[in-house]
Amino acid sequence: MTMSSMSFAAAIIIFCTGFFTLLTGRNLFRMVIGISLMEGALLLFIITVGYVPGGVPPLLPLKGLPVNPLPHAFTLTTIVIGASHIALALAFVVRIHSSYKTLDVEKIRGLRE
Amino acid sequence: MTPVLVILIPLTGAFLLPLLQFLSRKIIVLVVCLAGGLSFLGNIWGACSGWLRPTVHLAGGWPAHIGIALIHDPLSSPFLLLAALGFGSVLICSFDRTEKFSWRFHVLLFLSWAAVNGILSTGDLFNLYVFYEIFSVSAYLLVAFSTMEWQAIEAGFKYLVFGTVGAMFFLFGTTYLFLFTGYLNMARISEALMSEPGLPVFIPAACFFIALSIKTGAFPSHFWLPDAHSSAKSLVSALLSGVLVMVSIYVFIRLFSVVFIVLKPLVFPLMLGTGSLSLLTGHLMALRQDDIKRLLAYSTVAHLGYILIGLGCASAAGFNAAIYHAFNHMAAKMGLFLTAGILASHAGTRKISELSGLGWDLPFVSILFVLFTAVLVGVPPLNGFMSKWYITLACVERNQAIPALLIILGTVISSGYYLRIIRRLFSGKGTQGTSKDRGATWYVVTLMGVLCILLSLLPLFPVFTDTLHILGNWIMDISMYKDLVMIP
């Protein structure tokens, strides 16, 4: 297996794990952990897209064939955006806990029908 | 002036406000008004210039495939106009006496305004994602703004979970397209996908479809929408239903008519199906609601269905009809949410069964309410009827019988539930006598009523038909867009 394929596979597996966590976790924190895992997997995925076998980091002066720098710029942005999502989600969790006194997502269903 | 200023003005307004927080309220209000007015003018200017002479701004001076190109073209210009109207009215409403003044709210408002303008202007897929995230994050927060209400927090969290999943799929789609083509510019990607058949383009298409249907609130992922739109403050609900949802519709049009042009026969029927199901679900759920704002929120789901059906026809007529309907829905739904807010605050409850007799207390507002419902139901000479009729025409033209029948069914169901509210409003006797409280919201609602009537008058002018024609052609014929982006 090449580096890329391993990396892609790992990214997809982690993404699915994260999605599974999001879906089955009844605790709000666990849902946020799921989101966090998904974000991480996505980052890995994007980085792998830009990977070139045997590449060097995109720093001048170049010491060989560099990897694609564009996905790195992406990923930086994505990391920050993902972190914002997670921080926001956690803030919501704290707020929900202060009004519902529970972290069980099945009990947080004031809005329905 | 360039497209970038249209984004930059509201953004600067948002960045500036925290610096002024300890100054007197008057100055803050002045700055807010100034920034709002400038942003409004900017949007109008963007819309006009985009319509008359499509403009491209290359950020940093780099060509589109290296840097980021911002484009105002005939497709973005109606949406820019829509954003200007929606945000402008909400800004005016936020000065209402009943609203607690908070500069942070205006920060969020300006941020989402900038994000909307960014989405409408950008020609770059990743940039679109970034602006989409500003937009989403500020939308979650706008929903949760009234922090003391548990509903708002819960709705905000649910919206956030859905929106985050949507964002991830959006990014997956972007990454796949980058993997396939090496570009991020939409026109370039489209070109590259056309020249290289055999790629599994359906996977990014599915990712984008999922992401956008989540962000729009279309059928299988509409669950957050009624929660969010009903729990927020009335003016935020108006903004969400009127403008923010339509921005996702814009992205739908842009992506699937430019980037995924190779998948046209696959994706658009899917959109038709999603639209039909949203229509049915929204109307049927609205039928049983007792909370007036929740009912309106479900009706938004249904109207998204109408718009998606229009898009799903994948013809110039369908796109035109959908965009026209987006405008009509904006005017009427914003008006409805605001009037519902006035009525609910007057009655002290949002339950429809307890709104009895309010029609006599607030006659003007109630009559406007009736007007807006008539627009949404589609009473003949009004604009809602016109756009629904255009959508039906487009459906029939494409031999889509079921959506066309569903549109008719939706009209019947929606007139059923709106009549229930109206009946309740005018039943019994008023309690306090005629109220003459005229806040800022009152004026905005009046404005929306006037807007509805103006929109109804539009089809009387042949220019309007020509305009729609140009718009439809622009969407259908993407070579013009590609030329615009790729030459400089």
Place this chain on the structure above:
Amino acid sequence: MNLPFLHLSLNMHPDQISLVMGAFAIFMTLCSALYAYGYGALAKKSQARCFWMGLWSFGVFSFLTVLAADWFSLIIFLELCSISLFLMILAGDVKTAVMYLLTQFAGAGSLLIGVSILIRDSGTIALGPVCPSAFPFFLVGLGLKAALPVMHFWLPRTHSMAPTPASVLLSGFAVKMGVYGLIRLSSESTAPLFLYLGLTMAIYGVIQALLQHDMKRLLAFHTFSQLGFVMSALGSGTEAGIMAALFYSLAHGIFKGLLFCSAGVMEKKYDTRDLGLLGRGIRKDPVTFALFLVGALAITGFPGTSGFLAKSLVKETLKEGHHVLAIQALFLAGIGTALSFSKMAFYGFMKTRPFSGKDMEKEERPREMKYCHAAMLILALGTLALGILPFSLPRSFPMDTRIWLSWGNLLSALSPIAAGILFFTFLPGLFRPLSIDVPDLYWLFSQLERPFNLLSSVLQQYHNGRLPRYLKFLLAAILIIFLLLIRSDQ
């Protein structure tokens, strides 16, 4: 594609039929207004405002409807008429009004789909026969307006629950607009369908009418039955048939308006519409009775009234088309009509009232009642004028009118009346007003909302606020979208 709105809408190009109908619309609106002025039963100011707004807008819109030169504008004005009528009915009963409006919206929707098919397939939407692909939609849409069988479920309830002036307009002109549409729609190919529909309506309406005990419901079913006559006239498929249908609609509008007016006066006086509880009107209010009699004679086709002429015209056209069976069926329907109006006259006006101990008569308001009577008088005069005028102005009428004055024709017009009256006299027990409502299709259609309610309650169960459940739906949807796209990709 050309987006059709402006070129097509507000496209007025009246021909003779339109002009006649337009004049008639104005006439009926004015009569109804006069009657409503005297009637004054609307308790609340708001209701009255609603009613008058509806009435005047109905006048305008119905006038515009019949002037329209293409289907699209016709539909728009038709729908506006429905809304005006909705406002008028609202003053009587809210639920009925809502039901009426929803029905009419459904009809208009069907018509609009029909028009869009028409645009796609034949490119023109000028009034006239339509292409076969669009025909079913037009039939359903216009059928809902004109109360064709099965689609008539809204009619009895609406007519009986609406305030009387609204009933006058409903029966007098609103239904006629549907008929007007059908007249425009009719062609050679549609004739047999219309004929059979018409015969069904004529017979079924009469049978139902005989079983009613509510005066206005009875009249409503007669409207249905009389529309059957109109439809069977269209069923002959000739120019003369269209003429006959038109004339019949006019005549029927006027005398049915008159009948509703008299029923309304009685209702107002005794506060009930139940034939079992009414009576003695002949002595208390001979004027009303006389005017009622004019209407009743007209509807049964007594010579000298407009009904006689109209029926003769219909018979004539059917004879030309050799529809013998149809003529016989209509004869039967005529007997039924005579029977049920004998019943109405007897129980409504002549019989002694059963509960004479408690006099429910109200304080009369002579001055305002006068307006009612004036309106009725105008309608009665109209009935008589339509019956006599064609004879005095032979050239104004397309057909030779004199042959109808032959003895044979007079006999055939009088015989069902005589038969009806005889039946009624000898078998009075059979026709005593029942105390129960006979079920009609309305029940069936009131069940229509059930599946929707069921569906929405099922949907409601899925919107239960559980975020994990929502996300599971999302996951399923994601998978389905992937599957759909991958399948169509390969």
Place this chain on the structure above:
Amino acid sequence: MNPALTGFIFLLLIATAVSACLMKDILSSVIALSVFGVLLSIVFSILQAPDVALTQAVINSGMITSIFLVAYSQTMKVRSGEDNTRVIKTYYPFRTDEMVILFICIGLGFFLWKGIVPMGFSSLSGDAANHYINFAGVETGASNIVAAVLFDYRGFDTLGEIAVIFTTVTGISILFEGSRYHRSSSGLSFIVRRSMAFVIPLIILYASSIVLMGHLSPGGGFQGGTVLATASICFCVVYGSSFEAARIHPWIKETLESTGCLFFAGLGLIGLCTGAGFLANGAAGFPLGTQGTFISGGSIPLLNMAVGMKVGAGLSSLFYSMVKILEAPFEGIPGEVE
């Protein structure tokens, strides 16, 4: 690098992810997540992405973990009538519906995998990448191509990105508007506090070097700003939560943040005014300098500074908003809860 070792690291990555999913206790899961973040940054450096690795280490495994812990401790504070169960259910063996979800997730993974198979996992693709590699040094003067892309070629994205952080910070301060600082915490022992006093300047020095050398080496405004914010988190942990608030008023942070944003936008406007386009660098007249020296890269160091200012102030005020105690009254649980 040794493929076996790489494979092992990937396996470890997956294992930590799965354990973060399956662990019974939330706190353990959070720690597993943090480990996952660190491993991920190692993988990024294996994949030749030093910038990303740094950012990942600082933001995801540092900042986010600390916010997780703060949120966790906030929800664990005992109040009357509180549902104190932390662990709602055990996670293995799976229930049937969870099995179904697992299979659907695997199906989803299959589709996602299908999208990359035909690409053959190759090579540097696209005009854009080639252009960056060949011309970034000449056109922008920066040695770090990623910084050149981030702040010059695609600087507009970065503007959007700081707007996202700005939105989040504003939003979180809205969500915690009715809260105040926790008074009781007095921090750690004297020795720790003294030694922290020596460490803090070093942290700040490190942060500013990351920010200022962003155009030369991996790092930049985001990473440096986050390290700055970490310093303020250290204050909170070591000296108690009210200490830093007393020293640096939240308003100052908000001002710094806004100023950073406005600085960024202003630098962009210079480009617009010269007619070269928004956020233009060399074309707008910024001296590009000699590549590889400290003063080079035109506007990139300035933008880095703006971002560093913004991110540092923003993230620390975000953290402080979360640390505050909620004073929201108990509003009652809506509806019936089974």
